[in-house]
Amino acid sequence: MASDAPDAPNPREPRPARTGTLRHDTVPMRLYHEAKRLGAWDPRSLDLRRDVDDWTRFTVAERDMLLRLTVLFQAAEESMTRDLLPLVMAVVREDHLEEQLFLTTFLADEAKHTEFFRRVLDEICRQSGDLQRYQTPSFRRLFAEQLPDAMHRLLADPSPAAQAEALVTYSLVGEGVLGDAGYHIFSTALARGDSMPGFREGLKYSQADEDRHMAYGLFLLSRLVAEAPEVWSAVSRRMEELLPLTLGIVSEFFEAYEPMPFGLSLDDTVQDAIARFANRWAALEGAREQGHALAGAVGTERTIRDLLGWVGAELQPAPIEVRREGSSPVYTFQIGPAGAAALLITQEVLAQHMSTDVIAALRAHRVPERLRAGGRTRLTCLSARGKIIVQPPE
Numbered sequence: 001m002a003s004d005a006p007d008a009p010n011p012r013e014p015r016p017a018r019t020g021t022l023r024h025d026t027v028p029m030r031l032y033h034e035a036k037r038l039g040a041w042d043p044r045s046l047d048l049r050r051d052v053d054d055w056t057r058f059t060v061a062e063r064d065m066l067l068r069l070t071v072l073f074q075a076a077e078e079s080m081t082r083d084l085l086p087l088v089m090a091v092v093r094e095d096h097l098e099e100q101l102f103l104t105t106f107l108a109d110e111a112k113h114t115e116f117f118r119r120v121l122d123e124i125c126r127q128s129g130d131l132q133r134y135q136t137p138s139f140r141r142l143f144a145e146q147l148p149d150a151m152h153r154l155l156a157d158p159s160p161a162a163q164a165e166a167l168v169t170y171s172l173v174g175e176g177v178l179g180d181a182g183y184h185i186f187s188t189a190l191a192r193g194d195s196m197p198g199f200r201e202g203l204k205y206s207q208a209d210e211d212r213h214m215a216y217g218l219f220l221l222s223r224l225v226a227e228a229p230e231v232w233s234a235v236s237r238r239m240e241e242l243l244p245l246t247l248g249i250v251s252e253f254f255e256a257y258e259p260m261p262f263g264l265s266l267d268d269t270v271q272d273a274i275a276r277f278a279n280r281w282a283a284l285e286g287a288r289e290q291g292h293a294l295a296g297a298v299g300t301e302r303t304i305r306d307l308l309g310w311v312g313a314e315l316q317p318a319p320i321e322v323r324r325e326g327s328s329p330v331y332t333f334q335i336g337p338a339g340a341a342a343l344l345i346t347q348e349v350l351a352q353h354m355s356t357d358v359i360a361a362l363r364a365h366r367v368p369e370r371l372r373a374g375g376r377t378r379l380t381c382l383s384a385r386g387k388i389i390v391q392p393p394e
């Protein structure tokens, strides 16, 4: 495809450093600050001693499946560490300093994920040899061909459409659909009891890192679409091209087992990953319709997790539960037993705003105090014209 890149500055020409201040309220800067606070974990510091014992208690098939998934994660993280740089360079050429700062944390995160899964293979699974046999044909096509091709193409063609296609491959498909499917399998497999504490801790950290990466991926995609409307057709075409390959990777993973260990099912795994993907796609379409980049961190699941933590801490000891009827646009945070107080938040709020902003809005409207007052209080929080609106007190 011919390059339709805006006149990018020649990277060889010296450019004066920017003299303006950093825009701390932008999505990339908020993610950058979050990465410094929450992303500072060390794969080497995880205590894996109990995991080594727990590993021997799994059945042969269970061990094989956990090993297979860990091998695939390790290989995927390695590709993602190696192939991110061309995107960083494309962003640098366009002089988005805030995004460059965030991308330094992104790249360091991917390096840590590679290290983490390698450590699990070496120390828990005790497999230090070549594990390529676990890489199926579809997996290889994505991580050894499609992903490096899409990323390296940016070195010659950093056009908005090429950046968007790279992001669909890296972020929506690699970190998104496949990452989600993988974490779903890990969390189902390791949900029993309290086994594998060190491994689970590392998975929790790396999944939180991925949430930030996907939030940035969606932000950048929506920025590119807003800047050049023709990018949208490149995004949907690329998504359509990659979806069969992506689902092929998931089904090839499951083909090796009959019955499935841990009560896992292909259908559940695919449905879970597709539902999360649909949320992100809806947020992207919403931003496209409004013609501007996504204002928030966009990660419904992550925002729900953050809100649950905050509401739980504010209203303890009352138990908090989140419910959503089918594909209803409203999530209900039920405080205490059914029929007691509840906070209703629309899907749009959760998909389009950072959890810190949602929490700030709820706090400003004294939502915890009003919910604590008891009775059958119902409070609503919705989003209009990109702003969070909390039901005012009567």
Ligand SMILES: [Fe+2]
Residues within 6 Å of the ligand: 077, 080, 109, 110, 113, 210
């Ligand atoms: Fe990663």
Ligand SMILES: [Fe+2]
Residues within 6 Å of the ligand: 080, 110, 175, 209, 210, 213
């Ligand atoms: Fe990532």
